Amino acid sequence: MNFFADTSSLRSLLVRTGFDVATRYPKHREKFPKVMGAEGRQVSTPSMDDERAAVKPRRKDHALAAESLPEVMELGEMRKRGICFGPEQWLIRIVFLETIAGVPGFSAAMIRHLQSLRLMRRDKGWIQTLLEDAQNERMHLLVALKLYRPGFFMRTMIALAQVVFTAAFSVGYMIAPRLAHRFVGVLEEEAVITYTNILRDIEAGRLPEWERFPAPAVAKDYWGLKSSATLSDVMRALRADEANHRFINHTLASIESQDFNPFAYGEARPTERGGRWGLERNEALEWFEREDAKRREAKGLMRAEGATEARPVRQDRLPVKDEAQRDTSNSSRNAV
Numbered sequence: 001m002n003f004f005a006d007t008s009s010l011r012s013l014l015v016r017t018g019f020d021v022a023t024r025y026p027k028h029r030e031k032f033p034k035v036m037g038a039e040g041r042q043v044s045t046p047s048m049d050d051e052r053a054a055v056k057p058r059r060k061d062h063a064l065a066a067e068s069l070p071e072v073m074e075l076g077e078m079r080k081r082g083i084c085f086g087p088e089q090w091l092i093r094i095v096f097l098e099t100i101a102g103v104p105g106f107s108a109a110m111i112r113h114l115q116s117l118r119l120m121r122r123d124k125g126w127i128q129t130l131l132e133d134a135q136n137e138r139m140h141l142l143v144a145l146k147l148y149r150p151g152f153f154m155r156t157m158i159a160l161a162q163v164v165f166t167a168a169f170s171v172g173y174m175i176a177p178r179l180a181h182r183f184v185g186v187l188e189e190e191a192v193i194t195y196t197n198i199l200r201d202i203e204a205g206r207l208p209e210w211e212r213f214p215a216p217a218v219a220k221d222y223w224g225l226k227s228s229a230t231l232s233d234v235m236r237a238l239r240a241d242e243a244n245h246r247f248i249n250h251t252l253a254s255i256e257s258q259d260f261n262p263f264a265y266g267e268a269r270p271t272e273r274g275g276r277w278g279l280e281r282n283e284a285l286e287w288f289e290r291e292d293a294k295r296r297e298a299k300g301l302m303r304a305e306g307a308t309e310a311r312p313v314r315q316d317r318l319p320v321k322d323e324a325q326r327d328t329s330n331s332s333r334n335a336v
C-alpha cells in the first residue's frame with residue numbers, strides 16, 4: 001500500500017481534528033473573502049520581494065457564494081466571524097503544535113536506546129536523527145514563546161496533553177514503530193500546512209501585524225537569518241524544518257526497524273525532502289549504501305592525504321538561505 005499517495009482521511013481523523021478542536025481553528029478553506037482595503041495591493045515584506053504576485057483580477061468565487069459570504073470583508077469582521085485567525089490565535093496553535101511535536105522524536109530515541117542496551121544490538125543510526133528531530137522541535141517552541149506566553153489554562157492543557165500523548169505514543173511505538181513513524185509523518189504534514197497557511201494569510205493581507213514584524217533574536221541566531229529578517233522568514237524556516245521531519249518520518253515508516261537509517265550520514269537534499277513525502281524502502285536502502293560509500297571514500301582519501309578529520313559542523317548553526325536551501329549534512333553522524 002502506498003501511504004504517500006493519499007492520507008487525507010487519516011490526517012483528518014487523527015491529527016487535524018485534534019489540533020483544530022484544541023486551538024479552535026477556523027474552517028480549512030482555500031478561498032477567503034478579500035480583505036477590505038487590501039484588494040489589488042501587493043504585499044511587500046522583505047522576504048517576499050522576489051516572489052510576490054500581483055493579486056489576480058477578481059472573479060466570481062463560487063465557494064464563497066455557496067457560503068453566502070461577501071467577496072470583500074473587513075479584516076476585523078472576518079476574524080470576529082471565525083473566518084481567519086489573528087496573530088494570537090496562530091501563536092496558540094503554533095505553541096500547542098510544537099509542544100506535541102517535540103515528543104515523538106525523544107520518545108522514539110529513548111525506546112530505541114533502551115532496546116539497544118537491553119537486546120545488546122546496534123541501533124543502526126536512528127537515535128541521533130530522532131534526537132535531532134526532537135531538539136529542532138523544542139527550538140521551534142522556544143522561538144514561538146518569544147512571541148506568546150501561554151496562560152495558566154493553556155499550560156495546564158499542554159501538561160495534560162503531554163502526559164497522555166507521551167504515554168500513548170511510547171506504547172504505540174513499542175508495539176508498532178512503523179505505524180508510529182507514519183503517524184508522526186502525518187503530524188509533520190499538518191505542521192507544514194499550518195505554516196503554509198500563515199504565509200498565505202500574510203500574503204493576502206489577513207495578518208498585517210506580521211508583515212514587517214522583526215524576527216526574534218533567538219530565531220535569527222538559530223537559523224542564521226539576516227538581521228532584517230521578519231516573521232515571514234521565521235515561518236519559512238519553520239516550514240522547511242517541518243518538511244524535513246515529514247520526509248524523515250515517512251521514510252522511517254517505510255523501512256524495517258533493523259534497517260540502517262538512511263539519514264545516518266546526512267540528511268536529504270532540500271529539493272528531495274521538500275518535493276516528496278519520503279523514500280520507499282528500496283530507495284532508502286540504496287540511499288544509505290550511497291552515503292556510506294561516499295563517507296568511506298572520503299575517509300580513505302583523508303587518511304591517504306594524512307589529513308585530520310574535519311571538525312563536525314553543528315547542523316543547528318548552519319545559515320538558512322531560504323526554506324529549501326538548508327544543507328544539514330553532518331559529518332559527526334554515525335550509524336552505530
Ligand SMILES: [Fe+2]
Pocket residue numbers: 098101136137140191242
Ligand atoms: Fe516544529
Ligand SMILES: [Fe+2]
Pocket residue numbers: 101137188191241242245246
Ligand atoms: Fe516537525
